[in-house]
Amino acid sequence: MHMTESETRPDISLAADLRVSPDDAPVAPDVFTVRNLNVFYGDLRAVSDVDIDVREREITALIGPSGCGKSTVLRCFNRMNDLIDIARVEGSVLYQGIDLYDPQVDPVAVRRRIGMVFQKPNPFPKSIYDNVAYGPKVAGQKGNLDEVVERSLRSAGLWEEVKDRLKSSALGMSGGQQQRLCIARAIAVNPDVLLMDEPCSALDPIATGRIEELMKEIQNEYTIVIVTHNMQQAARVSDRTAFFTAELDEGTGQRRGKLVELDDTGTIFSNPADERTEAYVTGRFG
Amino acid sequence: MAAARSSVVDLADLRARKGADITGQIFLGLLLISVALAFAMVGAVFWDVLVEAWDIISTRLWDFVRSPSSSDPAKAGVAQGIRGSLLIAGIVMLTFPIGIAGAIYLEEYADDTWATRLIQVTVRNLAGVPSIVYGLLGLAVFVQGLRGLTGGSSVVAAGITLAVLVLPVVVITSAEAVRAVPGSMREGAYGLGATQWEVIRSQVIPAAMPGILTGTVLAIARALGEAAPLLVIGAAGFYTTGNNDFLEQLQGAFTALPMNIANFSRLPAQTWRGHAAAASVVLLAMVFMINLVAIIARARITKKLGR
Numbered sequence: 091m092h093m094t095e096s097e098t099r100p101d102i103s104l105a106a107d108l109r110v111s112p113d114d115a116p117v118a119p120d121v122f123t124v125r126n127l128n129v130f131y132g133d134l135r136a137v138s139d140v141d142i143d144v145r146e147r148e149i150t151a152l153i154g155p156s157g158c159g160k161s162t163v164l165r166c167f168n169r170m171n172d173l174i175d176i177a178r179v180e181g182s183v184l185y186q187g188i189d190l191y192d193p194q195v196d197p198v199a200v201r202r203r204i205g206m207v208f209q210k211p212n213p214f215p216k217s218i219y220d221n222v223a224y225g226p227k228v229a230g231q232k233g234n235l236d237e238v239v240e241r242s243l244r245s246a247g248l249w250e251e252v253k254d255r256l257k258s259s260a261l262g263m264s265g266g267q268q269q270r271l272c273i274a275r276a277i278a279v280n281p282d283v284l285l286m287d288e289p290c291s292a293l294d295p296i297a298t299g300r301i302e303e304l305m306k307e308i309q310n311e312y313t314i315v316i317v318t319h320n321m322q323q324a325a326r327v328s329d330r331t332a333f334f335t336a337e338l339d340e341g342t343g344q345r346r347g348k349l350v351e352l353d354d355t356g357t358i359f360s361n362p363a364d365e366r367t368e369a370y371v372t373g374r375f376g
Numbered sequence: 377m378a379a380a381r382s383s384v385v386d387l388a389d390l391r392a393r394k395g396a397d398i399t400g401q402i403f404l405g406l407l408l409i410s411v412a413l414a415f416a417m418v419g420a421v422f423w424d425v426l427v428e429a430w431d432i433i434s435t436r437l438w439d440f441v442r443s444p445s446s447s448d449p450a451k452a453g454v455a456q457g458i459r460g461s462l463l464i465a466g467i468v469m470l471t472f473p474i475g476i477a478g479a480i481y482l483e484e485y486a487d488d489t490w491a492t493r494l495i496q497v498t499v500r501n502l503a504g505v506p507s508i509v510y511g512l513l514g515l516a517v518f519v520q521g522l523r524g525l526t527g528g529s530s531v532v533a534a535g536i537t538l539a540v541l542v543l544p545v546v547v548i549t550s551a552e553a554v555r556a557v558p559g560s561m562r563e564g565a566y567g568l569g570a571t572q573w574e575v576i577r578s579q580v581i582p583a584a585m586p587g588i589l590t591g592t593v594l595a596i597a598r599a600l601g602e603a604a605p606l607l608v609i610g611a612a613g614f615y616t617t618g619n620n621d622f623l624e625q626l627q628g629a630f631t632a633l634p635m636n637i638a639n640f641s642r643l644p645a646q647t648w649r650g651h652a653a654a655a656s657v658v659l660l661a662m663v664f665m666i667n668l669v670a671i672i673a674r675a676r677i678t679k680k681l682g683r
Contacts, residue, residue, distance in 0.1 A: 168567070170563065170566065170567065173562075173563070173566060175487070175488065198569050198570070198571050199569070201566060201567055201568065201569040202568075202569030205567060205568065206563075206567035207567075208560060208563060208564065208567070210560060212558075212560040212561060212563065212564040213564075214561060214564060214565070214579060215561075215582075215583060215681035216681070224565070224568060224570075224578070225568035225569065228565075228568065228569060228570045228571070228574045228578075229569060259681075272564070275564075275568065276567070276568065279568055279569060
């Protein structure tokens, strides 16, 4: 994949320059610029006209009730929706100015730069070591991967717990450890971005706290987009929050996801612009 | 209001009601009876065969296994049948990669179109076609059509016919094993930038391997037990083994254990007591050994996968 300056890039930086932030603080450049995103599953429009910007080295949380399309949007950021036969994506998803859905773009190359952690820990039925080494191996790294494995496990805060049993199966770990292993596995390919699809929904509060700490620790190195059902989690970890909702389409009678607003997390939780957001974050709806 | 409800609990309140789950108990009973019946029938078959074969097994098992066919009951053995069955098993196994590849294609690559579905339905139907029909196919195509390759009624023709017979079983069981690999595992690998081939090679096939192995064992066991297609193809009852080289043996007259069993059982029972049963024991032992190898392989793979 060619990561050259594309035609659209100047526009994006222009847009970033023109954005007025309240206190004139320097704004991180955008990693993702999503415009008019529509995702269809067959005839069903799951996501409708979403515009989102994701800033570099920030944690952006996507929240909203079930069926609001937040996971679907997340899966557009690394073209995971390609794996679903009936899924169709319209609109533009610019990653550093390059349209990820450009025909020249190879989804495999995209996923090497934009890693993903899933809802349920899904370690491979292999050793801990082989789980972490898998990404570098398919990326073509040859030779001794000990260093990468150790560095990734350290970043995921797992090294001390597993250094003596790297050769044992990853399936013997606790759920929280498995999820941190999946984070280590994603980090091992040295991505720009980490997408996390409800990474703590299958974990207990202690393991959840551990993952949240981890996200804070690594956010200086990675741009993170997290989908979460847990509003406290979004409030705790994210810099900016996007609130989605599911709207009933009068014409078709189908529910489809829409972005209500995207703002600084503090603003979303204390002083949101839209009353639907306020109703959701105060617990009156959803 | 809840105020009227008593909070005092008597042990009688917490006891199981009499006859509360009577249908559940009946169902459990029926299940146990079915299991016992299945075991009893298998046991009866083994017992019967062993008792019948005991004369030969206890006196001249080694000789029986090593001797060729003969008109003398005291000398006759199943060496030719064992060799034929082993060769057939070998030829059948050579075609397993085709069946497994077909299953992987159907599950992982083929789009869900009407053509794909037609193929899937056809494969399922083929698995249910009576074996004698495959025998006719073998006779027309492999014995007569491809005589130059197979040499006519040969072990090669029989092997290929039985391979075609069990291929649908291999495809179906392999496809089911591939389908059972959880999607989360594929997603995990895709999410790390693996290509489709890498996902299939490093995740799907290893995880599906135990199931695929089970399917191939079933297939071999079926191929080893079939007599009808061999009859149509023209397996010999008795023939003399010359000093032919291996290639000539592949293309020459042949027999297999099921044929031995069928032939022995047609002979007068006074002098040929126990020959058919003894040949059955040999065939069962062969199938068990193949099963054993597969179980060991399966256990090793499963252990490697850490389950």
